[in-house]
Amino acid sequence: MKGKVIVITSGKGGVGKTTTTANLGTALAMMNQKVVLIDTDIGLRNLDVVMGLENRIVFDIVDVVNGNCKLKQALIKDKRFEGLYLLPAAQTKDKSAVSPHQMKNLTNELRNSFDFILVDCPAGIEQGFKNAIAGADDAIVVATPEVSSVRDADRIIGLLEAAGLNNPRLIINRLRSKMVKRGDMMDIGDIIEILSIELLGVVPEDETIVISTNKGEPAVIENNSRAGAAYRRIARRIMGENVPIESLDDTGNLVDRFRKMLKLAR
Amino acid sequence: MSAAVKIWEGENVINLEIYDTFAEMKKGLQKEIRQSKVLLPGMKINVYVGDKSLTDKQIREIEDILLDYGLHLKELMTNGPPGKQKRKESFSKVSEEGFIGFPEDMPEYEETALIRRNLRSGQKCFARGNIVILGDVNPGAEVIAGGNIIVMGVLRGMAHAGAFGDENTVIAALRLNPTQLRIANHITRPPDGEVIIVNAPEIARIRAGKVVIEKLKI
Structure with missing residues (x-):
């Protein structure tokens, strides 16, 4: 098996990298893929919390690269899906505890036993970012429709290109279609015009994300979560399916919305 | 009278x-x-x-x-x-x-750097002569030239023409929407709170000691 290493990054913090990693990983696992999620935010780990696997951590990524344990021992098996694993970050060390070279070796080792290796990148452009992108084949840039987020995404795309990751794809997160309609929020076209990269998907702002994050259950499991449905479609696109970018119209009459809900549930 | x-x-x-x-x-x-x-x-x-x-x-x-x-x-x-x-x-x-063409007194420089990609936030390009960019200059990017700057795309970042003091240099772009423009030792920025959208190529140069932006005939 020759797995694909995808780094999920954004530059700016709080735009939903970790949520995106957890949901895409889970969605891919739901499609019977073997997936491992790597949390590279050493010192500020929280992918394990979002996945609800915090209480199972024994070893972490720093233990693995330092040879304190075997890679297999540090991988935590997900409680819901067969074939979904998490390699947690260390909480007590800092980002310099791992080098880009070690990350490369680690991801290369994981390639042999997984279809997808999703790397959750820390915010910023320093050591943690360099580690996270070291072994990646592909990059997904997450941005919210805010000027600051788009600015940072632009910077990150430049750095990714400089590192040889030439075709990063974009996920626009937390889009509020009502605000876009009123002209109070940047729309998808504005963002694409500035960033000029391929759009992988659009995730609407959704309260269920907060609930599911707090519960430690990715929203993709919930059938009636709009964000979860968006992540499921993105996962299908990552698998190479041709799924059109949905129009995020949450107005419309009751019948339409009901029909849409039924469609999402399927 | x-x-x-x-x-x-x-x-x-x-x-x-x-x-x-x-x-x-x-x-x-x-x-x-x-x-x-x-x-x-x-x-x-x-x-x-x-x-x-x-x-x-x-x-x-x-x-x-x-x-x-x-x-x-x-x-x-x-x-x-x-x-x-x-x-x-x-x-x-x-x-x-009333479009204008490139001014006749526009200085000529021997060297011209041609950049065939978008300049993104944090990226910077410098040349002793002119710079021609076939792409966009995004906010947070910087273009600094000893001579003139031509952007065949949207200029949203910072551009500095005549960086060694040549006041006759110009900055032109298919869409001129910069965060800041500098020509020689003049620094300008778009007015606060005013959003001016011009859907035409524009050119900036110094006239009577001020940076003036005019529509450009190409």
Whole structure:
């Protein structure tokens, strides 16, 4: 098996990298893929919390690269899906505890036993970012429709290109279609015009994300979560399916919305 | 009635009606501005020409004369005495359509760097001569050239032309929407709170000690 290493990054913090990693990983696992999620935010780990696997951590990524344990021992098996694993970050060390070279070796080792290796990148452009992108084949840039987020995404795309990751794809997160309609929020076209990269998907702002994050259950499991449905479609696109970018119209009459809900549930 | 600069209803009006030919008009205008004690650079000026009608090119020339003294043409007024005159409503449009080409005194530099990609936030390019960019310059990116800068795309970042002090250099872009423009030692930024969207190529250069942006004819 020759797995694909995808780094999920954004530059700016709080735009939903970790949520995106957890949901895409889970969605891919739901499609019977073997997936491992790597949390590279050493010192500020929280992918394990979002996945609800915090209480199972024994070893972490720093233990693995330092040879304190075997890679297999540090991988935590997900409680819901067969074939979904998490390699947690260390909480007590800092980002310099791992080098880009070690990350490369680690991801290369994981390639042999997984279809997808999703790397959750820390915010910023320093050591943690360099580690996270070291072994990646592909990059997904997450941005919210805010000027600051788009600015940072632009910077990150430049750095990714400089590192040889030439075709990063974009996920626009937390889009509020009502605000876009009123002209109070940047729309998808504005963002694409500035960033000029391929759009992988659009995730609407959704309260269920907060609930599911707090519960430690990715929203993709919930059938009636709009964000979860968006992540499921993105996962299908990552698998190479041709799924059109949905129009995020949450107005419309009751019948339409009901029909849409039924469609999402399927 | 002698030609004069008058303040009419709080607006500055220069009366050019007394001149017969356009050449006299231009001379008179220059004389009036030089002699006037009311006019200060940066003011917006109305020009009254009476019954005469001017071509777009002539309006352009009047605008150029005003600009040389740091003044801006607000409106060209025709017909009837000042105060009661019917304003030529299409004027602002005429002025907007008055494209200019690259200026003849634009300096030439031997070296030109050609960049065939987008410049993203945090990226910077520098050249001793001109810089031509076939792509966009995004916010947070910097383009610094000893000579002129031409962007065949959207300029949203910072551009500095004439970085070694050449005030005749220009910055042109298919869409000029920068965070900041610098030419030689002049620094300008778009006005706060005003969103001006111009869907045409524009060119920035120094005129009468100020950075002026005009539409560009390509």
